[in-house]
Amino acid sequence: MSAVKSAASSGPAAALLLLVAFLITVVFVILGEEAVKWAFDWPKAWTLPAASWIGGFMNWLTTDAAIGPLRFSDVTRLLAAVVDVPYRMVLALLSTGFAAGEGSGARMILPPVSWLAVTAVFVLLGYYAGGVRLALLEAACLGFVAVFGQWASAMLTLASILVAVPLGVAGGLALGILAYRFQWVDRALKPLLDLMQTIPVFAYLVPILILFGFGPTAAVVATLIYAMPPMTRITTLALQRVTPEIHDLGRMVGCNRQQMTWQVLVPSVKDALMVGVNQVIMLSLNMVIIASMIGAGGLGFDVLAALRRLDFGAGLEAGFAIVALAIALDRLSQAFARRKPGPPRQGGFVARNPYLTAVLALLAAGSLLSLLMPGMRDFPEAARLSTGPFWSDLMAWINVNYFDTLEAVKTTVLTGLLLPVKRFLLGLPWFGVVLLLAALGYRLGGWRLAVLAGGLALLIAASGQWEKAMITVYLCGVSVVLAMAIGLLAGVAVAERDLLWRGVQAVIDTLQTLPSFVYLMPAVMLFRVGDFTAMLAVIAYAIVPAIRYTVLGLQGVDPRIIEAGRAMGCTRWQILTRIRLKLALPEILLGLNQTIMFALSMLVITALVGTRDLGQEVYIALTKADPGRGLVAGLAVAFIAIIADRLIHAAARKERARLGLAGA
Helix, strand or coil, rough: CHHHHHHHHHHHHHHHHHHHHHHHHHHHHHHCCCCCCHHHHHHHHHHCCHHHHHHHHHHHHHHHEECCEEEEHHHHHHHHHHHHHHHHHHHHHHHEEEEEEEEHHCEECCCCCCCHHHHHHHHHHHHHHHHHHHHHHHHHHHHHHHCCCCHHHHHHHHHHHHHHHHHHHHHHHHHHHHHHHHHHHHHHHHHHHHHHHCCCCHHHHHHHHHHHCCCHHHHHHHHHHHHHHHHHHHHHHHHHHHCCCHHHHHHHHHHHHHHHHHHHHHHHHHHHHHHHHHHHHHHHCHHHHHHCCCCCCCCHHHHHHHHHHCHHHHHHHHHHHHHHHHHHHHHHHHHHHHCCCCCCCCCCCCHHHHHHHHHHEEEHHHHHHHCCCCHHHCCCHCCCCCCHHHHHHHHHHHHHHHHHHHHHHHHHHHHHHHHHHHHHHHCHHHHHHHHHHHHHHHHHHCCCHHHHHHHHHHHHHCCCCHHHHHHHHHHHHHHHHHHHHHHHHHHEEEHHHHHHHHHHHHHHHHHHHHHHHHHHHHHHHCCCCCCHHHHHHHHHHHHHHHHHHHHHHHHHCCHHHHHHHHHHCCCHHHHHHHHHHHCCCHHHHHHHHHHHHHHHHHHHHHHCCCCHHHHHHHHHHHHHCCCHHHHHHHHHHHHHHHHHHHHHHHHHHHHHHCCCCCCC
């Protein structure tokens, strides 16, 4: 059935429809805006007042919404308390200590755990899950944070992560099980999860601030919304792939529905669920800077403060502290996912749980150490290191000695590439673009994809965001093309060189965990604000999937096919261009898809350097606490992302089918 549909949508009718849409667009461009003004500028009378609808709904939600005596604001206060209580306890354990009373009259009962004890806990967990090598890595990561003077901020960040991750995992697991059990839940969740993962985080910070107020609780809630979707998706997918034999085994031993879920199915997909846990941890760490904008504090606040001061050195050190924390948590979660349970231990609690007992003992000893020796709460200041002044001086030296060269490069790229592309896209009629997207969707995936692509583009125009959306597409498009070009060249260069690839992999892993705001600082310091600076930051952030998926595709080519090419006398260039790259094209297309997603997420951050796209609209809405304006612009970004995602996935499927690859 799918093959028939694919053949129908790629036949002469689909090609003719695409040609007609192209010709209509060309005719409108030739006629010009004066002749068909409605096709270029969406009539104001047709504009949907979505921003005012959302603003009115938020106002009703916070003031009038109630079920009997229970007001919606009471529910949000309850949720805030559920998050706030464990957060305060973890924060006291790691950072502030346990105190009696409030304000200036507060009396410290128990100080926070010493940095030595926290480091020892990570080392012990690393040894338990992955042996000596992982224990040494944990020591190195935590040691880096301490030595470079980032310990106090890191503990604030870690407190948020330790609360957000369990809540995100539990919520994602529950939603994933519901989606597995009930088809209508699965169908309802899919578009919602798509929006949660594609709407810029800035867009829903305003509603969260209105509902939960300013502070760490709101930051944890925002982190949950951002980090929960992967856990939900992985849970549903893993449960759907459980083999029938496991189901039969559960029924044979007489399991009821609850027992089947929690004692048979969930344990059988533990490895996949741990991948979801790892994703929640990584996404939570990606949120630390944005969460700091609404009161989270910690390392994210340090990076943000450094960006405001244009202090590249301080921002880089705080950014690398986030990377160190991410590596420590990432490797630890991966090791726990791979670890096979040993035989059950006999005896009392201590004998059965020696590592847990050791962790509790270390925490108790760490608190006692801090109580007896207050100087051991943080790493000694006299022993700290800092490379911040070096990096700041390096930026200043480059500016002084190469200012004219940098300005010439910037001007050349602006006038020769960026501005022509921008003028071209802004000169296209919305009507023609909608037709082209619908026709392309029909050719790649049938009428459903045509309706989705054309309908979402039409909604962008109807919301009054078309011009800003075209600026977003221009910046994203140029950045993605350049990132993919660099990524392809780098991927081809390292794919067959294992040692070089391992080195490049370490670099791009670091780049992927480095906070997005860090990329802005050197670009702003060297090139000031504007579209060129935004483009550089987006390329640096989005190049990782371009390299990774190119290498994945090239390494996945069957060696026997390459040997056959050599036997036929193909040169290295012919093997690369006619065999390896062609067979790797589906993976490269998926890399293109991920590069676009990364670029769109970074574009919202680049609003801080003066772009005039949808990201700027979202940021303005955040500063003015206007939820309607922010969500409308955020939905427009999400629609662009969904259109690109669906079209590229459809193209990848068609290419895999054309090449006769498995899973087409």
